[in-house]
Amino acid sequence: MSRWILSFLGAYVGQAVGTLALFGLVFLITRRWAARALEGRRIITRGSGSDRSQLFHEIGHTLVVFAVGTAQAMAVQTLHENGETKLIEGLGPWGLGGAIGAFVGLILFNDLWFYSVHRLLHSPFLYKHIHSVHHRSIDVNPFSSYSFHLIEAILVTGWVLPAAMFIPFPLPVLMFTQGVGLANNLMAHLGYELLPRWWVDVPILRWSNSATFHSMHHARFKGNYGLFLRVWDRLFGTELDQYEETFARAHPPKA
Ligand SMILES: [Zn+2]
Numbered sequence: 294m295s296r297w298i299l300s301f302l303g304a305y306v307g308q309a310v311g312t313l314a315l316f317g318l319v320f321l322i323t324r325r326w327a328a329r330a331l332e333g334r335r336i337i338t339r340g341s342g343s344d345r346s347q348l349f350h351e352i353g354h355t356l357v358v359f360a361v362g363t364a365q366a367m368a369v370q371t372l373h374e375n376g377e378t379k380l381i382e383g384l385g386p387w388g389l390g391g392a393i394g395a396f397v398g399l400i401l402f403n404d405l406w407f408y409s410v411h412r413l414l415h416s417p418f419l420y421k422h423i424h425s426v427h428h429r430s431i432d433v434n435p436f437s438s439y440s441f442h443l444i445e446a447i448l449v450t451g452w453v454l455p456a457a458m459f460i461p462f463p464l465p466v467l468m469f470t471q472g473v474g475l476a477n478n479l480m481a482h483l484g485y486e487l488l489p490r491w492w493v494d495v496p497i498l499r500w501s502n503s504a505t506f507h508s509m510h511h512a513r514f515k516g517n518y519g520l521f522l523r524v525w526d527r528l529f530g531t532e533l534d535q536y537e538e539t540f541a542r543a544h545p546p547k548a
Pocket residue numbers: 411415424428510514
């Protein structure tokens with residue numbers, strides 16, 4: 294047991310220090326070092342910027358959420374080592390093509406799960422007691438990305454353990470999807486639109502999420518619930534109006 298606690302602490306400190314350093318670096322690049330160059334890409338919402346109390350709130354909750362993430366990753370790893378998951382080492386019997394298909398399927402499923410849980414979290418009771426922690430951040434920044442209530446962290450990632458136990462899935466795909474999830478979450482909470490202006494005019498690309506899409510969720514609370522894709526919001530009629538106009542405004546005027 295003490296060995297488990299020690300490896301938990303090692304993994305937790307590694308994840309917390311590494312990820313917070315990454316968030317801090319992106320924060321400094323966007324808000325300090327490249328602030329002037331990125332001025333035209335600031336997503337203007339009704340927020341008034343990230344103050345010190347918001348940052349303390351975000352980092353405190355992020356440290357709790359990372360404990361959930363580390364415990365979950367270790368649970369999957371321990372079950373896998375004991376032969377109690379269906380996870381496949383390597384790319385699996387269908388090679389790279391199968392792994393890419395599995396990745397696309399996992400992104401679609403993951404986002405539909407997130408969309409459903411997120412809409413549920415906006416019901417009055419759950420919003421008041423759980424999801425309001427995340428919406429303390431109106432003008433978002435990298436440290437808003439994992440600023441959740443403990444229960445929300447458990448609900449949002451609730452599919453991972455059952456999926457690992459019952460679905461034969463390539464392990465590298467699951468790990469890669471987690472990495473893409475972190476990058477996507479960070480992008481969604483940048484507060485700056487780094488995607489090119491033409492992004493929303495190109496078929497397929499335009500159905501992906503953007504920093505503008507999620508910033509609008511933080512500014513207007515209801516609508517734009519997806520995190521990877523616009524697809525579910527379009528399908529279920531919850532996409533906020535003026536999305537593409539707001540996206541265009543987060544770009545410097547054409548010369
Ligand atoms: Zn929300």
